[in-house]
Amino acid sequence: MGNLALVTGATSGIGRAFAERLAAGGYDLVVVGRRRDRLAEFVAAHPEVKVKTVAADLSTTAGIEAVAEICATEPLTMLVNNAGVAHYMPLAQLPADKAAELVNVKVLAPTMLSRAVVAGMRERGQGTIINVAGMIAFSGPAPHSQMPRRAVYAGSLAYLVAISQTLSAELEGTGINVQVVCPGVVATEFHERQGLDMSRVPRMTADEVVTASLRGLELGEIVCAPGVEDAGLLDAVFQANLAAFGAQSPELATRYRAV
Numbered sequence: 593m594g595n596l597a598l599v600t601g602a603t604s605g606i607g608r609a610f611a612e613r614l615a616a617g618g619y620d621l622v623v624v625g626r627r628r629d630r631l632a633e634f635v636a637a638h639p640e641v642k643v644k645t646v647a648a649d650l651s652t653t654a655g656i657e658a659v660a661e662i663c664a665t666e667p668l669t670m671l672v673n674n675a676g677v678a679h680y681m682p683l684a685q686l687p688a689d690k691a692a693e694l695v696n697v698k699v700l701a702p703t704m705l706s707r708a709v710v711a712g713m714r715e716r717g718q719g720t721i722i723n724v725a726g727m728i729a730f731s732g733p734a735p736h737s738q739m740p741r742r743a744v745y746a747g748s749l750a751y752l753v754a755i756s757q758t759l760s761a762e763l764e765g766t767g768i769n770v771q772v773v774c775p776g777v778v779a780t781e782f783h784e785r786q787g788l789d790m791s792r793v794p795r796m797t798a799d800e801v802v803t804a805s806l807r808g809l810e811l812g813e814i815v816c817a818p819g820v821e822d823a824g825l826l827d828a829v830f831q832a833n834l835a836a837f838g839a840q841s842p843e844l845a846t847r848y849r850a851v
């Protein structure tokens with residue numbers, strides 16, 4: 593049986609680049625997005641592989657359930673949870689429906705699709721789950737003035753890092769690889785769709801992000817940071833996380849005790 597990948601957000605940018613690259617590598621594909629014209633365009637451009645299109649809105653329960661059903665029933669060798677929006681805005685000004693959309697697309701959908709795909713991958717003894725997050729996952733401590741307002745978006749990306757690391761550990765020895773990709777700024781439609789002009793900011797291409805992800809899998813990376821030259825920096829972050837985690841005790845730390 594050949595390889596079959598499902599890519600969410602395959603209608604533009606990084607997801608489209610993943611779908612293109614996987615098609616070039618002989619993968620059959622399930623491509624997911626809301627823009628039906630783009631999905632049809634992808635099929636027409638790739639007669640060399642089998643492509644199933646799924647027009648689904650991953651901010652809705654129905655959309656997530658429809659795609660999860662495919663993840664549970666099709667023999668996927670790869671799932672790429674890529675669809676996303678950022679909605680950069682101060683939290684109090686972020687409309688409730690946009691906050692819910694963001695969390696559904698970037699947190700709930702990847703969770704439910706991964707959950708649905710794992711059992712079959714386990715049975716088949718192989719599979720790859722790629723979650724597309726971003727370096728903003730690590731931006732929590734950045735000074736207020738340097739970054740766009742991003743609490744929910746940053747939180748959603750940090751969730752993807754944490755679930756990818758823990759799921760990877762959970763699935764050790766099953767033949768399933770889990771990776772989270774953390775690009776910096778990438779030249780896609782992502783920012784312009786939010787009315788932001790990033791054309792003057794140096795940006796990586798979506799294709800380079802895919803190259804890093806696929807090479808990162810070969811290198812055994814769970815966290816892939818395409819634009820970070822020194823991978824040791826990430827290792828240092830995670831070692832520091834573990835050191836803090838391991839340093840906890842049931843006793844109240846001295847600094848919190850009444851003086």
Ligand SMILES: NC(=O)c1ccc[n+]([C@@H]2O[C@H](COP(=O)([O-])OP(=O)(O)OC[C@H]3O[C@@H](n4cnc5c(N)ncnc54)[C@H](OP(=O)(O)O)[C@@H]3O)[C@@H](O)[C@H]2O)c1
Pocket residue numbers: 600601602603604605606607624625626627630648649650651652674675676677697724725726727774775776777778779780781782783785798
């Ligand atoms: N561009 C960057 O600088 C950058 C940096 C770091 C991380 N990322 C991450 O990369 C991922 C891909 O973004 P991109 O840069 O390639 O942007 P993009 O060109 O805007 O692509 C976003 C994709 O997500 C899909 N999508 C959005 N909302 C959806 C929904 N409700 N249901 C289904 N699909 C939905 C879009 O498809 P439809 O509109 O057809 O539904 C589109 O295919 C995002 O998750 C983002 O967090 C981007």
